[in-house]
Amino acid sequence: MRTNDLPEFPSLYLQMNRVRWQLDKEGRVTAWSPDAAAFFHLPAEEALGRPCGEVVAGTDRFGRPLCVRCPVQREIKRGAYQASTPVCRGGKRLTCQGYAGAGIQVELKPENQADPSGVLASLSWAVRKLAAEPGSFFQTLQVFLGSLRRALGMEAAELFLADPQEHYLVLTAYDGVHREAFLEKAWFAWGEGFPGLVSLLHHPLLTHDLPSDARYLRQKVKKLGYKTYVCYPLELPHGLIGVLNLASRDPDADDEALLEQLTLVGPMLAASLYTVLTRLGEAGLRSVAGALHAQSRGQGIEAFLEQSARLSGASCVRLLLADGETYRHGKGNPPACARAEHCEVWQGQILGVRGGVAACPHVSGGQPRQCLPLWSGPRVVGLQQLFFTRLPPVASQAVAPVLWLERLGAEVLWPDHHAGSPAREHWLELRTFGGLQVRREGQVLPPKAFGRRQALTLLKLLLAHRGQTLARDELCERLWPGEGLEATQARLHVLVHDLRQALEPDPAQPRLILREGEGYRFAPQVPYFLDVERFEQLIHQGDGLGGSAALEAYRQALLLYKGDFLCDEPYADWAELERAYLRERAVGALLRGAEIARALGQPREALEAYRFVLKLDPWREEAYRALMQQLVESGQKLEAKSLFSQYQTRMEREGLPIDPDLARLVQPA
Numbered sequence: 001m002r003t004n005d006l007p008e009f010p011s012l013y014l015q016m017n018r019v020r021w022q023l024d025k026e027g028r029v030t031a032w033s034p035d036a037a038a039f040f041h042l043p044a045e046e047a048l049g050r051p052c053g054e055v056v057a058g059t060d061r062f063g064r065p066l067c068v069r070c071p072v073q074r075e076i077k078r079g080a081y082q083a084s085t086p087v088c089r090g091g092k093r094l095t096c097q098g099y100a101g102a103g104i105q106v107e108l109k110p111e112n113q114a115d116p117s118g119v120l121a122s123l124s125w126a127v128r129k130l131a132a133e134p135g136s137f138f139q140t141l142q143v144f145l146g147s148l149r150r151a152l153g154m155e156a157a158e159l160f161l162a163d164p165q166e167h168y169l170v171l172t173a174y175d176g177v178h179r180e181a182f183l184e185k186a187w188f189a190w191g192e193g194f195p196g197l198v199s200l201l202h203h204p205l206l207t208h209d210l211p212s213d214a215r216y217l218r219q220k221v222k223k224l225g226y227k228t229y230v231c232y233p234l235e236l237p238h239g240l241i242g243v244l245n246l247a248s249r250d251p252d253a254d255d256e257a258l259l260e261q262l263t264l265v266g267p268m269l270a271a272s273l274y275t276v277l278t279r280l281g282e283a284g285l286r287s288v289a290g291a292l293h294a295q296s297r298g299q300g301i302e303a304f305l306e307q308s309a310r311l312s313g314a315s316c317v318r319l320l321l322a323d324g325e326t327y328r329h330g331k332g333n334p335p336a337c338a339r340a341e342h343c344e345v346w347q348g349q350i351l352g353v354r355g356g357v358a359a360c361p362h363v364s365g366g367q368p369r370q371c372l373p374l375w376s377g378p379r380v381v382g383l384q385q386l387f388f389t390r391l392p393p394v395a396s397q398a399v400a401p402v403l404w405l406e407r408l409g410a411e412v413l414w415p416d417h418h419a420g421s422p423a424r425e426h427w428l429e430l431r432t433f434g435g436l437q438v439r440r441e442g443q444v445l446p447p448k449a450f451g452r453r454q455a456l457t458l459l460k461l462l463l464a465h466r467g468q469t470l471a472r473d474e475l476c477e478r479l480w481p482g483e484g485l486e487a488t489q490a491r492l493h494v495l496v497h498d499l500r501q502a503l504e505p506d507p508a509q510p511r512l513i514l515r516e517g518e519g520y521r522f523a524p525q526v527p528y529f530l531d532v533e534r535f536e537q538l539i540h541q542g543d544g545l546g547g548s549a550a551l552e553a554y555r556q557a558l559l560l561y562k563g564d565f566l567c568d569e570p571y572a573d574w575a576e577l578e579r580a581y582l583r584e585r586a587v588g589a590l591l592r593g594a595e596i597a598r599a600l601g602q603p604r605e606a607l608e609a610y611r612f613v614l615k616l617d618p619w620r621e622e623a624y625r626a627l628m629q630q631l632v633e634s635g636q637k638l639e640a641k642s643l644f645s646q647y648q649t650r651m652e653r654e655g656l657p658i659d660p661d662l663a664r665l666v667q668p669a
Contacts, residue, residue, distance in 0.1 A: 058087035122147040141173035161400035181220035227251035234270035305329035312398035314386035356395030434563030451498035462522040
């Protein structure tokens with residue numbers, strides 16, 4: 001069939017082709033595609049220069065003229081980067097979608113047609129908008145979430161951003177219905193709830209039975225009948241930037257399609273967010289550096305606080321430094337907090353008063369505010385309070401971006417506290433929890449930097465047996481099981497050479513991978529950081545302390561535990577013994593930390609510790625018992641029953657007996 005012979009408004013034609021054209025800022029056609037010419041039976045010479053509404057002449061579903069008051073052009077002129085509207089023409093229901101750019105690009109397609117490229121197109125426009133106008137950060141994110149939510153047929157979409165220290169995930173943007181229910185809890189500690197678990201496990205979590213899922217902590221959302229919930233990690237090579245969540249009351253939502261789309265947009269969104277947040281930090285750094293160049297530390301701090309106020313929308317910002325100095329920027333002079341010098345924020349916590357974050361235990365009323373730790377490298381050097389005359393719709397939206405904004409400026413203003421940063425102090429940084437990551441002089445080494453793939457396996461073997469010398473014969477057997485030693489020893493020498501080329505400051509004079517007799521060992525003679533060593537040091541430190549000091553040591557240790565030891569070698573028997581040992585050390589720290597938290601009157605932290613234990617060891621009955629007891633004591637009996645049901649199902653499936661004491665905990669009194 002020739003194009004000219006197509007019947008008017010053919011649905012098959014629209015399914016196979018996108019009908020596109022372009023407008024100028026006045027809404028006149030500036031480009032007319034062959035698809036548009038075929039669909040409208042209108043050649044380009046007759047369409048160019050005419051108003052779009054005159055060409056399309058669409059109506060709403062009641063037959064009233066729509067294009068003369070085009071909703072798409074109206075929304076884009078108001079600042080949206082993308083807008084769409086249902087439109088009817090010739091008895092067909094269609095969707096008209098427009099994108100801002102050099103003018104307006106318009107696309108017409110059948111109503112409700114699944115279009116996998118639509119989400120990517122929306123993300124592309126969002127990325128360009130964020131790069132060109134960082135000041136529209138929160139608005140652009142919300143508009144993108146709305147586009148994503150509608151494209152995937154979901155009812156709510158939310159974005160949590162991680163703080164640079166990877167302690168918390170904070171709600172930064174939301175789009176959808178039932179806003180108040182989703183804002184019931186707007187921040188999660190690492191390991192807490194769906195967002196915190198995803199940050200540890202590094203893979204998506206998805207449920208179609210949200211009300212009975214004890215991992216989900218917002219009770220209002222459960223009561224509203226939401227069934228499907230997906231939490232997707234936004235990962236970068238060096239860590240997690242945040243998580244993207246979607247929710248629906250439809251229990252039959254197509255999770256395969258959801259995950260397919262999120263797999264496409266996730267890496268691009270993560271990279272874009274990191275780029276924009278880093279650019280914000282660099283802009284703040286330039287302001288601080290300009291003031292310091294004028295030899296005025298006070299003006300540098302003033303510029304620092306001004307950036308925070310502008311991004312957050314706070315009416316007043318107050319900064320209390322560790323040496324007792326206080327600075328203020330903005331309108332008003334809110335009363336000082338009597339407990340500021342002893343506040344938990346100095347330990348890295350985020351607190352507030354009606355600010356969308358954890359409630360301050362010392363102050364319950366007054367002007368809305370958020371109290372944030374000011375980090376310089378690994379230490380908190382100040383307590384920053386953001387006071388608000390009027391909170392934004394998502395009260396917590398600026399918390400994580402402010403922390404990203406400040407991290408570079410703080411390191412310039414308080415450089416003495418930066419000396420302990422691993423990236424600067426250590427030649428080599430090795431992280432093994434959650435899979436191996438190697439940094440040399442602060443730069444992440446990709447797999448190709450090691451030459452042959454098995455050079456990385458050799459490094460993992462040496463790390464799993466750190467402190468020991470592994471004989472050449474043993475290494476060859478591990479790397480090439482069943483092959484002759486004569487053939488494999490030559491290959492081993494090649495791998496050692498590749499490994500030294502990748503890691504050593506001077507491969508000709510090895511100082512990391514040392515030969516001892518007929519074997520090799522990992523024995524660095526240069527400054528280095530190894531997460532498992534630091535993890536064990538902190539656990540040992542916590543075991544020798546009590547109260548809040550022990551709890552803080554355990555917290556710091558567990559922040560390093562991003563997943564099982566060398567989990568990227570799941571079938572390697574040589575890693576399993578060390579993996580099991582370290583997992584048990586983490587479980588022990590969690591259980592003792594939970595006991596201390598309960599004694600200190602911190603039931604929420606105890607609950608999350610017990611939940612984390614059950615993620616690491618789903619068979620740990622003492623954790624089931626303690627968690628259920630804590631839930632019952634705090635009045636969360638329904639969640640306790642749900643937890644017991646999960647335990648019962650697991651034990652019955654394995655043919656194991658049910659602990660009667662656990663059953664009695666959830667039985668009616």
